[in-house]
Amino acid sequence: MTLISHKIALDVMSIRRDFPILEVKMRNNKDLVYLDSAATSQKPNSVLQAEARFYEQVNSGVHRGAHYLAELATDQYETARAKVANFVGAKPEQLVITKNATESLNLLAYAFATQNSSLLLKPGDEILVTEMEHHANLVPWQQVAEKTGAKLRWIPITPAGELDLSNISELINKKTKVISFTHMSNVLGTITPVAQIASLAKSVGAKVFLDACQSVPHMSVDFATLNVDAIVFSAHKMLGPLGVGMLVATEELLDEMPPFLTGGSMIEMVSMDKSTFAKAPKKFEAGTPNAAGIVATAAAVDYLNKIGMNNIQAHEEHLTEYLLAGLAQMPGVQVFAPNLIERGSPVSFAVAGVHPHDVGQVLDDDGIAIRVGHHCAWPLMKKLNVTATSRVSTYLYNEQSEIDAFLTSLERVRSFFGVK
């Protein structure tokens, strides 16, 4: 193997000490090798403590009541919103807090299939996605197409797993009203050419949405310069807690969108027969919000900022390069990887003669957690001609020695199932 030079950007040893779960023992008392951060990331102490501290010292209803705790909670909620917005180059008014990215995407899609919405699609309109979307950015648009008679189209992918843009000038046309696509594939690690697609979209007046679930945790993302109308992401993939999602959108779009969930907190005035609604983002935050969750998300942002997104990205690039080099040397292993210099950390592969479930099971026996399955991207699996793949994904707390442990265990997979 060629030696890959690596300027050590991260002090991984000290980072690891911040993540208590990395001490937990697996089956057979094995150390944990966590290589499934694309599914959900682990959480540092500072995030866990921020959530606990909210409940211990601040807990009360946000935007309700005038007592001291309510003021404190509201202040922390809005401060956290501003911090998370700033992290992706957005203004606080542009950030809607949801429960996960899936809800954010449904909230967007709802605007295009609702009777009194100015964004309502009609038969003949077109929605464009790609063949490598997570189900979260596919199924809601299928529903919109079904309800409105609009046509769902998709950008195909090349055998290497990149977007095939050869027909893009036809796919993006005057009928195109929405283009919603992934910034980084959760299966292949492909980073998509956002600028090119966004400028084509703008030239025909289509709205552009980016599924940034995999990009925001792993690279610096700047909403202000992306030239898209909205991005979505989930806190739990970026060191934050479960149950917090984000929709960042332009004020114009948020103003146009009808409320999705309705009830308390999102109103301006209510009488028995009708209501008027608060301005965005509150218009989209019905009910008592997960204030502890967004406060903990802000702590996650602090942690990421302290380490530096560029350092994190460089560290992952190094690990991914090392992993790809190791996999390339292994007989019977097929890697599904784009030919891109700049790519993300998810790496999918197949072991000839061994089903991904069985691959994952042997790795699990060695304490190694990877993801096996269709990764909520069933159409992409079909395109790759597999029912499922095995996927490794890394983050700031992973070390090169963990990649070594993974490669050793993969050898064991092959000998266990007797494949040559």
Added chain:
Amino acid sequence: MQLQSLYQEVILDHYRNQRGKGLRGDYQAESHQVNPTCGDEITLRAHLAEDKKTILDISYESTGCSISQASASVLFEQVKGVSIAEFEKIFNEYHAMMQSQGKLEANEDLIGDGVAFIGVAQYPARVKCALLAWMAAKDAIGKAAL
């Protein structure tokens, strides 16, 4: 060693050398089952005798992991030629073992090589794999017997 108790030699043997695989033309009902977590699939056909009391053949086509493939093979061996009443007993015995988290020893006279799947029952994520073909059989036989 846990891995060996999960992947007992009998299971690996059924996996490498699946009995009764392939769809055959004689059948009264078919069932298609998918494991939504991994995308594994099976299409299974039930062929009953004219009196609808005896299972003459179970034929199937499937893609999946070693556990799901081996369990289809064991199913074929155990239920080809038995009465529907006997099938119910075999099914219930196997099903109860799979739901027992590895605590229930099953009757080998009933489920044959199926007893080797006791280790699988300790891995909740894999229980579905071991039941996929069996659920398809219950469905197809039920429909065929109508």
